[in-house]
Amino acid sequence: MKPLDHELSQERTYHDTCRAAMASMVEESAEQVVIGEDVSASGADAEALGYTLRSRAKALLEEPDRPLFFGRLSFEDSLQAGDHRRQTYYIGRRRLSEHPSTPPLVVDWRAPVSSTFYQASAKDPQGVAVRRRFGWAAGSRGASEDLSGMEDEHLTAGESGESQIVASEIERPRVGPMRDIAATIQPEQDDLVRSQLTDSVCVQGAPGTGKTAVGLHRAAYLLYTYPQRIQRSGLLIIGPNRTFLKYISEVLPSLGEIDIRQCMIADEIARHPVQAQDAEAAAAVKHDSRMAQVLRQALYARVGSPSESVAVPDGSYRWRISVEELEEIVAEVREEAPLYAVGRERVRARAVQVLQRQVERRAGPPNNEWLRKMGRAKPISAFVDSVWRKVQPEEVVASVLSDPDILTVAADGILSADEQKAILWPKPPRSWKSAKWSEADLVLIDEVAGLIERPEGYGHVVVDEAQDLSPMQCRVIGRRVDFGSVTVLGDLAQGTTPWAARNWPEQLVHLGKQDAQVVPLTMGFRVPAKVVEFANRLIGSLDVDVPPSRSLRRDGELMIRNVPDTVKATIEVVRAALEGEGSIGVIADAPEVMSLRDALADAGIETSTSDDTGSRVTVLPAEVAKGLEYDHVVVVEPAAIVEAETRGLHRLYVVLTRAVSRLDVIHRRPLPMALDPA
Numbered sequence: 001m002k003p004l005d006h007e008l009s010q011e012r013t014y015h016d017t018c019r020a021a022m023a024s025m026v027e028e029s030a031e032q033v034v035i036g037e038d039v040s041a042s043g044a045d046a047e048a049l050g051y052t053l054r055s056r057a058k059a060l061l062e063e064p065d066r067p068l069f070f071g072r073l074s075f076e077d078s079l080q081a082g083d084h085r086r087q088t089y090y091i092g093r094r095r096l097s098e099h100p101s102t103p104p105l106v107v108d109w110r111a112p113v114s115s116t117f118y119q120a121s122a123k124d125p126q127g128v129a130v131r132r133r134f135g136w137a138a139g140s141r142g143a144s145e146d147l148s149g150m151e152d153e154h155l156t157a158g159e160s161g162e163s164q165i166v167a168s169e170i171e172r173p174r175v176g177p178m179r180d181i182a183a184t185i186q187p188e189q190d191d192l193v194r195s196q197l198t199d200s201v202c203v204q205g206a207p208g209t210g211k212t213a214v215g216l217h218r219a220a221y222l223l224y225t226y227p228q229r230i231q232r233s234g235l236l237i238i239g240p241n242r243t244f245l246k247y248i249s250e251v252l253p254s255l256g257e258i259d260i261r262q263c264m265i266a267d268e269i270a271r272h273p274v275q276a277q278d279a280e281a282a283a284a285v286k287h288d289s290r291m292a293q294v295l296r297q298a299l300y301a302r303v304g305s306p307s308e309s310v311a312v313p314d315g316s317y318r319w320r321i322s323v324e325e326l327e328e329i330v331a332e333v334r335e336e337a338p339l340y341a342v343g344r345e346r347v348r349a350r351a352v353q354v355l356q357r358q359v360e361r362r363a364g365p366p367n368n369e370w371l372r373k374m375g376r377a378k379p380i381s382a383f384v385d386s387v388w389r390k391v392q393p394e395e396v397v398a399s400v401l402s403d404p405d406i407l408t409v410a411a412d413g414i415l416s417a418d419e420q421k422a423i424l425w426p427k428p429p430r431s432w433k434s435a436k437w438s439e440a441d442l443v444l445i446d447e448v449a450g451l452i453e454r455p456e457g458y459g460h461v462v463v464d465e466a467q468d469l470s471p472m473q474c475r476v477i478g479r480r481v482d483f484g485s486v487t488v489l490g491d492l493a494q495g496t497t498p499w500a501a502r503n504w505p506e507q508l509v510h511l512g513k514q515d516a517q518v519v520p521l522t523m524g525f526r527v528p529a530k531v532v533e534f535a536n537r538l539i540g541s542l543d544v545d546v547p548p549s550r551s552l553r554r555d556g557e558l559m560i561r562n563v564p565d566t567v568k569a570t571i572e573v574v575r576a577a578l579e580g581e582g583s584i585g586v587i588a589d590a591p592e593v594m595s596l597r598d599a600l601a602d603a604g605i606e607t608s609t610s611d612d613t614g615s616r617v618t619v620l621p622a623e624v625a626k627g628l629e630y631d632h633v634v635v636v637e638p639a640a641i642v643e644a645e646t647r648g649l650h651r652l653y654v655v656l657t658r659a660v661s662r663l664d665v666i667h668r669r670p671l672p673m674a675l676d677p678a
């Protein structure tokens with residue numbers, strides 16, 4: 001046996017040991033669920049313990065079969081001391097040990113020591129004598145014989161090279177949903193993944209630089225590193241649409257995290273079904289940050305002024321509060337600008353304080369029972385209801401959208417007459433209870449709800465495609481993470497909504513996180529260099545300031561075909577692509593999608609839609625391509641994609657950058673001018 005074969009065989013044996021440890025961990029965790037339910041002191045304990053144990057058992061059981069480690073670190077001391085075992089760490093997706101009290105067989109990639117695996121280099125070896133990467137057969141389910149290769153870098157000896165294992169992982173053809181990148185996280189990505197829980201960060205990343213991957217790994221890292229704090233306060237991941245959420249849904253479970261809420265912003269504020277659609281002009285105003293001021297004015301316009309004094313019977317006596325005193329109370333509380341619901345209770349408490357001062361002068365300090373009784377007294381409640389009425393957020397929004405008088409007062413000096421006209425309902429409902437709400441209206445309702453009471457918050461929120469959020473949507477997130485931190489992920493060049501951000505500092509202000517650091521990612525892992533160069537021709541026309549990106553991928557092909565019949569050409573290209581490996585995404589302007597699907601079906605080619613991902617070929621409209629990737633992308637008629645919307649060039653930029661190894665552009669009409677190399 002050659003020395004390397006011998007070592008490979010040793011590593012396979014080690015993997016067998018790990019596999020056995022994993023099997024007994026699964027078995028034990030199932031047993032613990034049963035025991036845990038028996039031994040708890042109370043029902044609540046049993047509930048809490050049972051939940052923890054069941055979650056762990058579930059996570060272990062649901063863990064896909066796959067290699068149990070991908071790397072190994074040997075620290076310098078260990079080699080000198082010949083004590084190989086103590087100072088050598090295998091790195092994998094989860095910690096494995098034969099017994100909770102013995103040193104781990106495999107260390108979790110999120111453990112502090114694992115950072116060295118990602119960060120050490122010949123320049124800064126961080127004490128690492130040898131960094132070993134393991135190569136596994138593609139799609140391995142973790143059989144030890146699938147361990148097919150190893151690469152060692154002798155870092156303290158100054159040896160560090162390009163890793164073939166990393167390169168082939170990056171260049172591997174894509175099929176199916178997104179996968180985790182735990183084995184190949186790059187140093188600049190690792191910095192972001194491991195930043196402190198209290199740090200808010202904003203990642204401006206060119207297409208395919210791993211923003212989404214970084215955000216998901218950061219979520220997993222935070223859960224591992226701050227389990228109690230995160231479990232108490234919650235972690236939320238916000239994505240742009242269902243297709244995207246489905247696409248990323250397997251990454252966290254593959255990292256052992258199954259209990260993280262992943263949703264769209266609309267899900268967080270879904271107090272009512274969306275039953276109306278706004279005209280473009282109305283949506284633009286409703287999503288503008290000035291609406292926050294309008295709504296605040298409208299809500300506080302409901303605070304009334306006292307018209308008569310209050311008399312509170314107390315046995316045979318009557319306490320009295322004068323109109324002036326009541327006016328002062330309301331004015332004071334208004335000035336303090338608390339949450340509306342807090343304000344209401346504060347007004348009540350201040351009125352009781354006035355009574356308290358009176359009783360103190362007459363009969364000495366009252367007891368708590370007396371104070372409570374006064375707080376509940378009918379005349380006091382009637383006064384509170386008259387000046388600081390309980391209100392539903394829907395009622396306030398409906399009044400602003402239906403009543404020109406209310407809107408004029410609330411929007412005075414904030415919205416122009418045309419803007420006010422744009423948002424007024426042409427046919428107001430008879431009552432706010434029967435209103436049909438649009439998507440933007442739900443954002444407005446959430447704004448008012450947030451002015452009334454603080455919504456339940458999260459300790460950390462990861463927001464993907466954040467460039468597309470409107471200022472008002474940013475505020476939805478901001479008020480939920482008032483005391484927490486955010487990971488904001490986006491690319492200004494990919495902003496396609498009418499309100500997309502043009503710079504990050506402003507977007508961060510709307511999110512309430514103006515102190516977040518903006519970090520650029522410019523090394524692309526998806527899009528091959530040739531395709532990046534082609535797509536980058538558009539950057540100059542996108543009116544955003546973003547740093548230029550590079551591609552790690554030297555492979556890849558770009559083909560531009562000017563054809564008389566785009567449908568026919570698409571069938572030919574797809575047929576040829578099916579000869580190779582990987583997923584194929586045919587992307588076109590929405591109205592073309594059905595006919596392309598039919599034509600491909602007539603040609604005997606099975607296709608999926610973006611929602612069901614059953615076959616290798618997916619035909620999808622340009623507007624859902626964001627965040628997704630296909631091994632081979634076929635873009636049909638770019639001119640139509642550009643013309644379809646105001647930010648059509650941004651959309652085309654998104655579409656062109658979905659390709660992992662090959663991009664075919666098929667056009668009959670001239671290509672958009674901006675793609676001209678000149």
Ligand SMILES: Nc1ncnc2c1ncn2[C@@H]1O[C@H](COP(=O)(O)OP(=O)(O)OP(=O)(O)O)[C@@H](O)[C@H]1O
Nearest residue numbers: 181184185186207208209210211212213525526627
């Ligand atoms: N360190 C890495 N190792 C291997 N693959 C990586 C790495 N970083 C990113 N990738 C891969 O590159 C691709 C692009 O990553 P991701 O989707 O996170 O990028 P993105 O910046 O969100 O892209 P876009 O803005 O275009 O949606 C994915 O397939 C991802 O798995």
